[in-house]
Amino acid sequence: GAGVSQTPSNKVTEKGKYVELRCDPISGHTALYWYRQSLGQGPEFLIYFQGTGAADDSGLPNDRFFAVRPEGSVSTLKIQRTERGDSAVYLCASSAGHSETQYFGPGTRLLVL
Amino acid sequence: TQLLEQSPQFLSIQEGENLTVYCNSSSVFSSLQWYRQEPGEGPVLLVTVVTGGEVKKLKRLTFQFGDARKDSSLHITAAQPGDTGLYLCAGDGGGSNYKLTFGKGTLLTVNP
Numbered sequence: 087g088a089g090v091s092q093t094p095s096n097k098v099t100e101k102g103k104y105v106e107l108r109c110d111p112i113s114g115h116t117a118l119y120w121y122r123q124s125l126g127q128g129p130e131f132l133i134y135f136q137g138t139g140a141a142d143d144s145g146l147p148n149d150r151f152f153a154v155r156p157e158g159s160v161s162t163l164k165i166q167r168t169e170r171g172d173s174a175v176y177l178c179a180s181s182a183g184h185s186e187t188q189y190f191g192p193g194t195r196l197l198v199l
Numbered sequence: 200t201q202l203l204e205q206s207p208q209f210l211s212i213q214e215g216e217n218l219t220v221y222c223n224s225s226s227v228f229s230s231l232q233w234y235r236q237e238p239g240e241g242p243v244l245l246v247t248v249v250t251g252g253e254v255k256k257l258k259r260l261t262f263q264f265g266d267a268r269k270d271s272s273l274h275i276t277a278a279q280p281g282d283t284g285l286y287l288c289a290g291d292g293g294g295s296n297y298k299l300t301f302g303k304g305t306l307l308t309v310n311p
Contacts, residue, residue, distance in 0.1 A: 090241070119298065128203075128287050128301030129242065142298060177241050184297045190234075190241030 088112070090191035092178050098197045099168055107163040107194045111180030118161050119188060120153055121177040129177050135161060136184060168198045202226070203290055205302035213310050215277055220305040222288035223270045229293040231271045233262055236285040236304070278309045 091110045099105050111118050117136055121129035131145040135155045143153070150168075155161040165172055175195050179188040203224045212218055222231070230249045234242035246255050248264035248271060255262045259282075261274040275282055285306050289299040 117297070121299075121301075126303065128205075128289070128303050129299075130301070131298045134298055145298070179241070181297070186297075187244055187247070188297075188299065190243070192239065192241050 090178055090180050090189055092176075092191040092194050094194060095192065096195045096197075098199065100199050101168060101170060103168050103198075105165050105168055105196065107165075107176050107196070109161045109163070109178030109180075109191060111159065111161070111178070112189055113159075115180035115182055115189075116158070117181040117184050117186070117188075118155060119179040119181075120161070120163050121179065123175040123177055123193070125174075132163070134184075141184075165196075168196075170198050172196060173198045203288055203300055203302035205286075205288060205305050207305060208303065209306050209308075211308040211310065212278055214279055216309075217274070217276050218278060218307070219272055219274045220286055220307070221270070221272050222302055224290065225269065226290070226292070227268050228290035229268075230291045231264055231268070232289045232291070232299070233271070233273055234287040234289060236287060242287055242289075275307075278307075280309045280311050283307060283309050 093108045120132040123129040133153050134142040138158045150166045153163045175193040177193045179190045181188045206221050232247045233245045236242040246262045251266045251268045253264045259276045263272050285304045287304045289301045
């Protein structure tokens with residue numbers, strides 16, 4: 087079956103612009119996670135959804151970052167007023183339940199100029 | 200804040216050599232996972248260890264979880280160029296959301 091997909095695979099934007107990153111989880115997976123991986127670092131947790139609700143958003147760095155999952159499937163990570171420091175790979179993972187194996191997508195590489 | 204430290208950060212070896220990478224923390228984890236990540240891809244789970252002292256083998260890879268569940272090691276026997284990649288350890292601190300705390304990774308290069 088299809089794995090986790092993320093679009094776009096690459097995104098180049100200018101400082102101050104707004105961007106949306108999309109994640110399509112594995113069908114039927116109720117849990118969805120967003121992580122951010124900066125160059126030379128491991129992924130860092132941003133937010134966790136169980137169904138439609140954000141159960142834990144403690145990893146979001148500030149209020150410029152927001153994520154939604156309105157129908158409990160696809161999720162969108164939204165970044166307002168992008169800054170150069172937001173440049174990173176944004177990874178999405180989904181799992182069948184909150185304690186099950188997380189399957190990662192290929193990531194979206196965001197570059198803020 | 201739970202932190203995982205991996206060592207070495209970089210490792211370049213010849214095909215056929217053995218190697219060990221380490222993942223250490225001052226915190227106790229409910230479980231610890233090892234992932235491999237290739238360029239342009241997301242991390243792929245290799246193994247999950249749960250019990251202190253547990254040893255798991257996956258072909259030429261041997262994973263060990265420390266008795267106190269604070270550290271882990273990955274040993275590769277007779278490394279091959281296909282083993283090249285970024286090896287990440289990640290800990291689950293327990294609780295209700297299973298969010299993972301990752302180390303910075305060990306970038307392994309196996310030269311033919």
